[in-house]
Amino acid sequence: MKRIEAIIRPSKLDEVKERLMTLGITGLTVSEVKGFGRQKGHTEMYRGTEYTVDFLPKILITIVVAEDLVDPIAKAIADSARTGKIGDGKIFVSSLDEVMRIRTGERGSSAI
């Protein structure tokens, strides 16, 4: 089992979700997050005074999948979330030790 975490632009969430649905994923968790990467922050003006926005709003998607699905899913996320401009985000893949479905108590890949 693998956990895929992708940080994407908020405006790309719908596109990414639709593409992932076509791949038959069974679940998806979305969080609103803030942070910066190479894109850094930017400065804005409020009543004549400059202020910097260091942490930009992003969306964090978390999906847990069987190992053989990692590549197509990562590729689907990358394809659908890309604009080609700085700030498109990143995808992290890591191993997962255990999963448990709270309702039934199932464990392992059948709980995904």
Added chain:
Amino acid sequence: MPNVSLRRPKLWLLKAVLAILFAQWLCGPVLVALADDPQPDPAGISTGDKASTSDAGGNSFILTEPTDKTASDYAKNKKAFDEFQAQAAKEPLAMKLADNVGHLRISTNFSWTLLTGYLVLFMQAGFALLTCGLVRKKNAGHLMMLNFAAYVFAFLAYYVCGFAFQYGGAAINAAPTNLGGTPTLNHFLLGGGLWGFLGGKGFFLSGPGYDAGSLCLTLFEVVFMETAGYIIVGAICERITFWAFILCELFMGAILYPSFGCWVWGGGWMSQLGNTMGLAHGYVDFAGSTVVHGVGGFAAMALAIILGPRLGKYGPDGKPRAFPAHNLAFVVVGTFILLFGWMGFNPGSTLGASDLRISVIAVNTNLSAVAGSATAMFLWYYMFGKPDITMACNGMLAGLVAITAPCAFVSPNSSVVIGILAGIVVCLGVLFNERVIKVDDPCGAISVHGYCGWLGAVCVGIFADGTYGAGWNGVGATTYLGKAGQGVTGLLYGDYRQFFTQLGGATFMALYIFGFTYLVFSLVNSASSMRVSKEVELEGLDVPEFGMEAYPEDRVEMIAPGAQVARA
């Protein structure tokens, strides 16, 4: 939890309330009008008779007997009076009809004055939304409570003595004839004649103040005073304690606003400068650019300086930092409510719908508002590359504040120019406060109401075109500048004295209001700090001051409150 003192009963407060109630009980019989004084008319059945009947030009239906036998036109007036008497004796039905017409005229004016007063009252909702939207989320509840308490406490102070101080001598030099003249308000506590300094009738709105005409004036004027009371909130919010704020409002409603209001509107010395010193029509402020907005704005400035800037507003390098508004929808809706309320503020200040200048006033007011807003948008775009939503709103309010004094005396074209000037002044004023003198004013109240209020009064002296206000403040009732019916006239139309009167009067207002407020509240602040503690300010004032927050759902544990109980 800091600030536990809030929960302790304030014994001195209880004593003060009891003392006031006792004083009122004592004053009631004492203040009832003396036998030779005009009797109050609480039922409103003898306010408005044939003496109130007049034609469109304001010429009274009734002719009064001329008394000054040395006057050059005595013979002519005496002949007219005798003819009128003879006719009146022949036509009793006409005199009875005149009584009815006069009563109807006063009734129309009562309706207008009360209705526009209610519109001004609604401006309080606009101020609450505007200022709440402009502060940070963590102080939103505190801000709303300040706005709310301002209405409550300043109103009570105005009831106790504010109205009496302001209008207690109105009938002497500034009788509101549109409301029947309020003859019972005829005494100055300080000064007298053309040099009135403080009114002296109508304390606790009892005795001479318990009169239909007088109370109509009270309703309209108390909401004006409340406007000044609200203005200060914009500059002192996010750091003042609730108790200090209540003191500010009591001071505003009891003495600060009424004193200046008496001098300009209550027949006091500034309004009579034309009669006493030959200064044109005296100091003229139609609906309160200085009397209301200037007073609020410069009191706000003094309080903001005493309190100091919010924590973190200025970095160690002395550069200002932005604390962006938390709800722009509130800001825009609040501004529109204020614009709507201003349709009562300015046209209502005629105190009567029988004065048809009200349509001109309403259009002028709107024109200046939109010109001010457009100017602020373009100026900000030119200076910073983007128009600022909050400054666009401030620009509209600046135009409104600046047109408030001249609205009745100027043409629509001049109103646009006044709006443009106000739009420039408010933008530069906000930057000046923030960058040069470093006075922290979260909502721009000082610039909008103080600086533009001053500008508005000066604009009367520049743009007044003489078409309205003949006989204003008792000057030039028959002719002015050699012309019959010539009203208040500004520099551009040939009366430089009006300009200098306005310039001097408005500047004096700024110094007096700032100085008086600064003096009183420096003393208060040195006795007991008016500012919340550092921890409270960082956490946000909502919970430490009132035990609740404006947006409790923002806390994780408040996402589903009561869910456990509901399941059990």
